[in-house]
Amino acid sequence: MIVWINGTFGAGKTSTARELIGLLPGSTLFDPERVGEGLLRLLPPERRAEVADYQDLPGWRRLVVETAAALLAEAGGVLVVPMTLLRQEYRDEIFGGLAARRITVRHVLLAPEETILRRRIATREEPGDTAAADLRVRQWAYDHIPAYQQALDWLKGDAHVVDNGALSVRETAEKIAEAVRTEAAGVCDIVQTPEPTRETVASGVLLFDDADRVLLVDPTYKAGWEFPGGVVEPGEAPACAGVREVAEELGVELAGMPGLLVVDWEPPAPPAYGGLRLLFDGGRLAAAEAARLRLPGPELRAWRFVTETEAARLLPPVRYERLRWALRARERGRPLYLEAGRPTP
Structure with a gap:
């Protein structure tokens, strides 16, 4: 099973995921961002220069599915995945690929109010980064707020929503863990279409x-x-x-x-x-x-x-x-x- 923690940049996905693996027995953290970073490093420089967002690479979306399946085969249990998915067609492709491998997904959306989100972004610092790098990360997060707002309609219809604006990281993780245990965060209702093995x-x-x-x-x-x-x-x-x-x-x-x-x-x-x-x-x-x-x-x-x-x-x-x-x-x-x-x- 996968618990996919969605939300815009700055919503607290990664810190919540790290806390959550301590609350869900037998769980493992999988951050698809690492897959994206590795894929970009492997691309030829001229191709890398064309890529504004690694999520737009079909190879990244395929690798997320394959890596998640491989991790579950090795570790078993629950995979906790903190990753922003704002484009519904990418959600369909990735979740559909997981369903084809008979991997269930419980989709959770962290949705703090915009004023709280902007306050968090303003004070966000990346460990080890320079002040200029921190500024670039903050601007990236600000730039994605409109896309997040446009995606809210389908996100709220697809995911279990957690307003973590007034919650600590621990409280947010506890709320998700309870939703998983009680099945308030239900399994995504998506058809299982086995992957073809030939033409x-x-x-x-x-x-x-x-x-x-x-x-x-x-x-x-x-x-x-x-x-x-x-x-x-x-x-x-x-x-x-x-x-x-x-x-x-x-x-x-x-x-x-x-x-x-x-x-x-x-x-x-x-x-x-x-x-x-x-x-x-x-x-x-x-x-x-x-x-x-x-x-x-x-x-x-x-x-x-x-x-x-x-x-x-x-x-x-x-x-x-x-x-x-x-x-x-x-x-x-x-x-x-x-x-x-x-x-x-």
């Missing part, structure tokens, strides 16, 4: 509203929006897999087999294996049908109909290219074969 075949289904906008869904277990659909099971026809996934994910029973729009070969990009990705045309959903859409809590967070332009802002680039060509195929009335999101000559 996969996956089917997505495009559903349209009366304005010809396409339906996208927001998974809880990986970054970015997606099409309704999923991995084709052994012995299952791809179109049938699409129909099954739409019923499971949205509660929509398609009247017939959807028509093929694109077949896209996604090349391996280690550690991902790639495989075949198919998109089908599921037709139009009437307004009454769209109003009855339901989402499975652990798997999908939200849905929305979007234009092609809006989809470009929500989908990762390779998925957007797949959608773009699927829409062209729909207009032309014939399916397309793609490789890495591009039609072959």
